[in-house]
Amino acid sequence: MQRTMMDFWVGLFVMAGIGALLVLGLKVGNLTDFQADKGYVLIGNFENVGGLKVRAPVKSAGVVVGRVVDIQFSVKTYDAVVTVKVDMQYQFPKDTFASILTSGLLGEQYIGLLPGGDEEMLTDGDKFIKTNSAIVLEEMIGRFLFDRASEKKDSDPEI
Amino acid sequence: MARNRGDVTYVAELLEVERQKLMATLPLIEFKNVNFSYGSRVILNGVDMNISRGQVIAIMGGSGSGKTTLLRLIGGEAKPSAGSVSVAGRVVHELGRDELFKLRRKMGMLFQFGALFTDLSVFDNVAFQMREHTNLPESMIRDLVLMKLHAVGLRGAHHLMPAQLSGGMARRVALARSIALDPMLMMFDEPFTGLDPISLSVIGGLIRRLTDTLGMTSILVTHDIQESLRIVDYVYFLADGVIAAHGTPDEVRESKVPFVHQFVHGEIDGPVPFHYQAQTSYSQDLGVRTESGV
Amino acid sequence: MLLVLLKSIPSFLRFRLITREIYFAGVMSLIIILVSGLFVGMVLGLQGYETLQKYGSESAVGTLVALSLLRELGPVIAALLFASRAGSAMTAEIGLMKATEQLAAMGMMAVDPIARIVAPRFWGGVFSMPLLAAMFSVVGIFGGYLVAVVFIGVDEGSFWSQMQSSVDFRYDVVNGVIKSCFFGVVVTAIAVFEGFDAPPTAEGVSGATTRTVVTSSLAILGLDFVLTAFMFRGVS
Known part of the structure; x- marks a missing residue:
């Protein structure tokens, strides 16, 4: 050779x-x-994050605008602190509503952003003022059963 | 000192000159009561031997008598279990790895079947050591390699691969490779095995001629008695782990020592028995009932 | 021995030797890697389609093919093929060099056989392995594309976009490359060790060659489990 x-x-x-x-x-x-370094950080406190994971998408009107970068538990407020990184090119008003949603019936969970009407925009390190926690199936079923049970109790004391 | 050069370096220089003069008179290789064993099998049992510079020495002995082990001890590949082997005044097994490698650069070894690097061409095989150990420019390496190959008569074969060579040619290339850095000591492990009579005398002639022209010392390990007696200066016989006899070729031919006589003349039975020692007798092994057994 | 290999890092400077080993370990394994990659990808495309269409989500076949190849099949199968193609050749070559006293001759020439023979092979193999695994994955994804999009008729746009939205560079691509680096180290280390350790006889060398393939295959699969457990724990 x-x-x-x-x-x-x-x-x-x-x-x-x-x-x-x-x-x-x-x-x-x-x-x-999505380049992680070209983005700004926003923080949201959620009562319950459900099955939300790091790297889950952040969507607004169904378009991916960022990713979840960190999920921590706060011992001060006893709730979950979720840090998300949003692409620089998307700006959101101060009163943007952040909620944890599920894609499809059993799909993955993501953070949905619903822009408000404030003149001022969120900047790096800001907190979401209004958040909405994940829907936890067990709680929902539990509440449903409890409601049904208390309804039944009125009519049938045996149970 | 009178010459007003009594500084330390001058004294050191003088000492070095004296040391080299002394070294030249001393034997190159000294075996002092060397013992060696593989596990429980004793191979060498107190070998004493001195090899002087500029000579061709043959070490002879039957198969498995430990001849090759002697070479391995000189090269530092094996350690004696007792005694010492020294080369140029330095005890081989006491050297560190770097020191040993430095010493080995002055040694050449021709292995039984040449041991050419099969993935390199003849040229690259001979150039191997020069490229590894020197910073010579490629043009000079080329000249040197062709000179070495010319010395063994294979300059025209420099582009071949080892697989394309005959046994005799491969051994000559290996010889050229081992003298690449002009060693002071050459060791030949069975250089005559498996060669036709012509190649055999070519190799024999080369060993003698190169030893004389390059001022080397050569040690042959062989059992080819006739060819070695033709070219060597001195012969050692190794048997039962010791030097059984030694002498010049003429003394060996005339020797009346039974072992040497048997070896030189190739007799079947003698001090070296034909039969390997058996635990039980022949008739017992075959299950034959002997008179006494009845 | 590992110590000696670490000490041999300066031999990186001797590109000639390593180039030669990359040629024998990498370039010579290319055909088998590319052909197997193509077929594995095509089978994945076919099977994935068969299963996914039952749930009406046949456009996810791109995701399935890409994730299986990047995370597992690419590094693992490429490493298995590499072990049997290049690893065994390495063992046989070194074993034969030992049997024909070439290694001893090198030692007598004051050249360390580990630095001169073993180290370039080791580094050549370690360097080639991730490249081979990456090529395996790319060809595999192409095979999956061929079957799903060209033959079966899954929508091309959704094939690629679903793949792109679910494959993460850091978690899937980089982890796959890290895996294949580990496999490269393990396979070549086993191959050169077996060759160096082989008894200098015909049976010895053939036995060592077999052991290289068996040991490195087991090591690859075992190590793959361990690496997977560390890498993909807790992440979707």
Whole structure:
């Protein structure tokens, strides 16, 4: 095997490999979609985050505008502190309403932003004033059963 | 000092000159009561031997008598279990790794079947050590390699791969490779095995000629008695882990020592028995009832 | 031995030697990696479609193909193929060099065989493995695309967009590459060790070659579980 031929093939191999990594990054992994460093941080306190996970999307009108970057429990207020990073190009009014929603019946949970009418815009590090917690299925069923039971109790004392 | 050069470096220089003069008279390799064993099997049992500079020495002995072990001890690949081997005044097994590698650069070894690097061409095989150990420019390496190959008569084969060479040619290339850095000591492990008579005398002639022209010392481990007696200066016989006999080729040919006589003339039975020692007798092994057993 | 390999890092400077090993370990494994990648991707596309269409979500086949390849099949299958193609060759080569006294000859020439023979092979293999795994995944995704979109007729737009929305660069692509780096280290370390450790006989070398393939396959699968447990714990 000639040395130059070998060098040629190895060069080609390395280039193809790096090309494959680029394809994975850009075309498949969609690296260009959302750059974490080009965004501003907003914080929201939620009574219950349900099944919300780090990296879950933040959507407004169904469009992904950011991602959840951190979820912590606060011992001061005894609720969940969710940090989200929103793309620089999307600005939201101060009184934007943040709620934890579920896509589809059993789909993943995400944060939905409903813009208000305030003149001022949210800036880096601001807090959502109004939040709405996740709907927890057990609580819902529990409340439903409790309601039914108390209804029944009035008519049938045996139960 | 009278010459007003009584500084330390001058004294050191003088000492160095004296040391080298002394070294030249001392033997190059000294075996002092060397013992060696593989596990419980004793291979060498007190070998004493001195090898002087500029000579071709043959170490002979039957198969498995520990001849190759002697070479491994000199090269520092094996450690004696007792005694010491010193090369150029330095005890080999006491050297650190770097020191040992430094010493090995002055040694060349020709392995039984050449041990050429099969992934390199003949040229690159010979150039291997020069590229690894020196910073010579490629043009000079080229000249040196062709000179070494010319010395073994294979300059025209420099582009071949080892697989394309015959056994004799491979051994000559290996010889060229081992003298690449002009060693002071060459070791040959069975250089004559498996060669046709022509290649055999070519190799023999080369060993003698290179030793004389390059001022090396050569040690041959072999059992090819006739070819070695033709080219060597001195012969050691190794048997039962000790030097059983030694002498010049003429003394060896005339020797009346039974073992040497048997070896030189290739007799089947003698001090070296034909049969390996058995625990039980032949008739017992075959289950034959002997008179006494009835 | 690992210590010696670490010490051999200066041998990076000797690109010639490593280039040669990348050629033998990487370039020579290319055909088998690309062809298997294509077929694995096509099978994934076919099976994924069969299953997903029952739930009416056949456009998610892109997600299925991409995630399975990036997270598991790409690194693991590429490493298994690499072990049997390049690892066994490495073991056999080093074992034969040992059997024909080439390693001993090198030692007698005051050249450390580990630095000269083992280290370039090790680094060449470690370098080639992630590239091979990445190529395997890309070709596999292309195979899945071929089957799902071109042959079956899943919508091309939703194939890619579903894939892109669910594949995360950091969690899926980077973790896959990290996995394949680990596999590269393990496979080549086993291969060179077995070769170096092989008894210098014909049976010894063939036994060592078999052991390389068996041991590294088991090591790959075991290590894959451990890495997966660490990487994808608690994340969707």
